[in-house]
Amino acid sequence: MSGANGGEEVAPSEAAVVEIADAGGGREIDKLPAPLQNLPQKDHAQDIRLKRIYALALLVGLGVQVAIVDAAFVAYAWAGVNWNVSEPVMGIWLGATVVNVIGVVLVVTNYLFPQRSATGAWLG
Amino acid sequence: MTSEIKKEAARDAARLLSEVWSRPVPVDPAFVARAIGLRVREVKLDDDTLGALVKRPNQEALIMLNESDPPNRKRFTCAHEIGHYRRRSGDEHEYTTVDLRSKLSAAGTDDEEIYANEFAACLLMPAEEVKRMDKVGLDDFDLAIRFGVSRDAMQFRLKNLDLRK
Numbered sequence: 056m057s058g059a060n061g062g063e064e065v066a067p068s069e070a071a072v073v074e075i076a077d078a079g080g081g082r083e084i085d086k087l088p089a090p091l092q093n094l095p096q097k098d099h100a101q102d103i104r105l106k107r108i109y110a111l112a113l114l115v116g117l118g119v120q121v122a123i124v125d126a127a128f129v130a131y132a133w134a135g136v137n138w139n140v141s142e143p144v145m146g147i148w149l150g151a152t153v154v155n156v157i158g159v160v161l162v163v164t165n166y167l168f169p170q171r172s173a174t175g176a177w178l179g
Numbered sequence: 180m181t182s183e184i185k186k187e188a189a190r191d192a193a194r195l196l197s198e199v200w201s202r203p204v205p206v207d208p209a210f211v212a213r214a215i216g217l218r219v220r221e222v223k224l225d226d227d228t229l230g231a232l233v234k235r236p237n238q239e240a241l242i243m244l245n246e247s248d249p250p251n252r253k254r255f256t257c258a259h260e261i262g263h264y265r266r267r268s269g270d271e272h273e274y275t276t277v278d279l280r281s282k283l284s285a286a287g288t289d290d291e292e293i294y295a296n297e298f299a300a301c302l303l304m305p306a307e308e309v310k311r312m313d314k315v316g317l318d319d320f321d322l323a324i325r326f327g328v329s330r331d332a333m334q335f336r337l338k339n340l341d342l343r344k
Contacts, residue, residue, distance in 0.1 A: 064317070068228055069231075070224070072231040072275065075222050076233040081221050081222030081243070082221045082246070083222065084209055084220065084244075085213050086251055088327070089250070089327020090204075090250040091324045091341065092324070166184050
């Protein structure tokens with residue numbers, strides 16, 4: 056906040072600074088990186104890792120659910136009614152399978168192409 | 180008068196950036212200083228001293244930064260000292276400029292300091308980049324991280340650019 060040309064009397068802090076400059080102390084530097092400049096990238100990487108774990112868990116859960124439903128259906132059709140499956144049961148089973156698949160497709164599509172409002176805010 | 184000084188500082192900072200900095204933000208003020216022939220040194224200074232610019236005849240000017248200051252403070256001080264240097268460009272005489280923490284509040288009335296402060300803000304937070312990132316919807320905290328400045332400095336810059344009330 057103060058400046059002085061050579062030859063003039065300088066304030067104590069200026070004299071001290073000049074003395075330090077002349078003594079050549081300290082450490083010469085050629086870069087001053089921003090301390091948190093990689094934070095957005097780290098945050099993004101963590102986000103991807105979390106989503107991967109979440110997606111894998113969902114896929115495994117979905118696979119287990121489908122396997123249980125199929126096993127139950129086969130058990131019912133084979134051992135229960137000797138493959139004389141009634142029309143309503145068949146319809147419900149097929150319908151439930153289609154809803155399941157469409158639900159997963161909707162969730163994935165919504166994630167891949169999220170909707171934005173005119174102001175740019177995320178709508179989900 | 181003040182606004183003229185600020186305009187001049189903004190113009191000079193933008194010109195310097197276009198000459199020596201072609202990378203994305205955050206701008207590295209030490210790199211910029213080196214690019215225009217300044218040396219930058221971290222030294223042990225008393226608590227009240229933020230930094231200094233020392234010019235000796237026939238020598239490269241030296242920017243001194245307080246080694247105990249946090250990184251963002253050092254970045255801003257470095258950019259501020261570059262501002263002092265640019266303001267005195269062509270002055271081959273010996274001179275010393277010392278920036279003190281205790282005199283920060285008085286900086287708003289001193290032309291030299293008004294110029295250096297505005298220059299530092301424009302160098303580290305280029306107006307176009309700030310506007311572009313603000314448009315994306317980043318808040319002041321995110322912006323401060325991306326530009327490598329304190330949150331206070333970012334908020335002040337946003338107000339000056341009429342992007343915040």
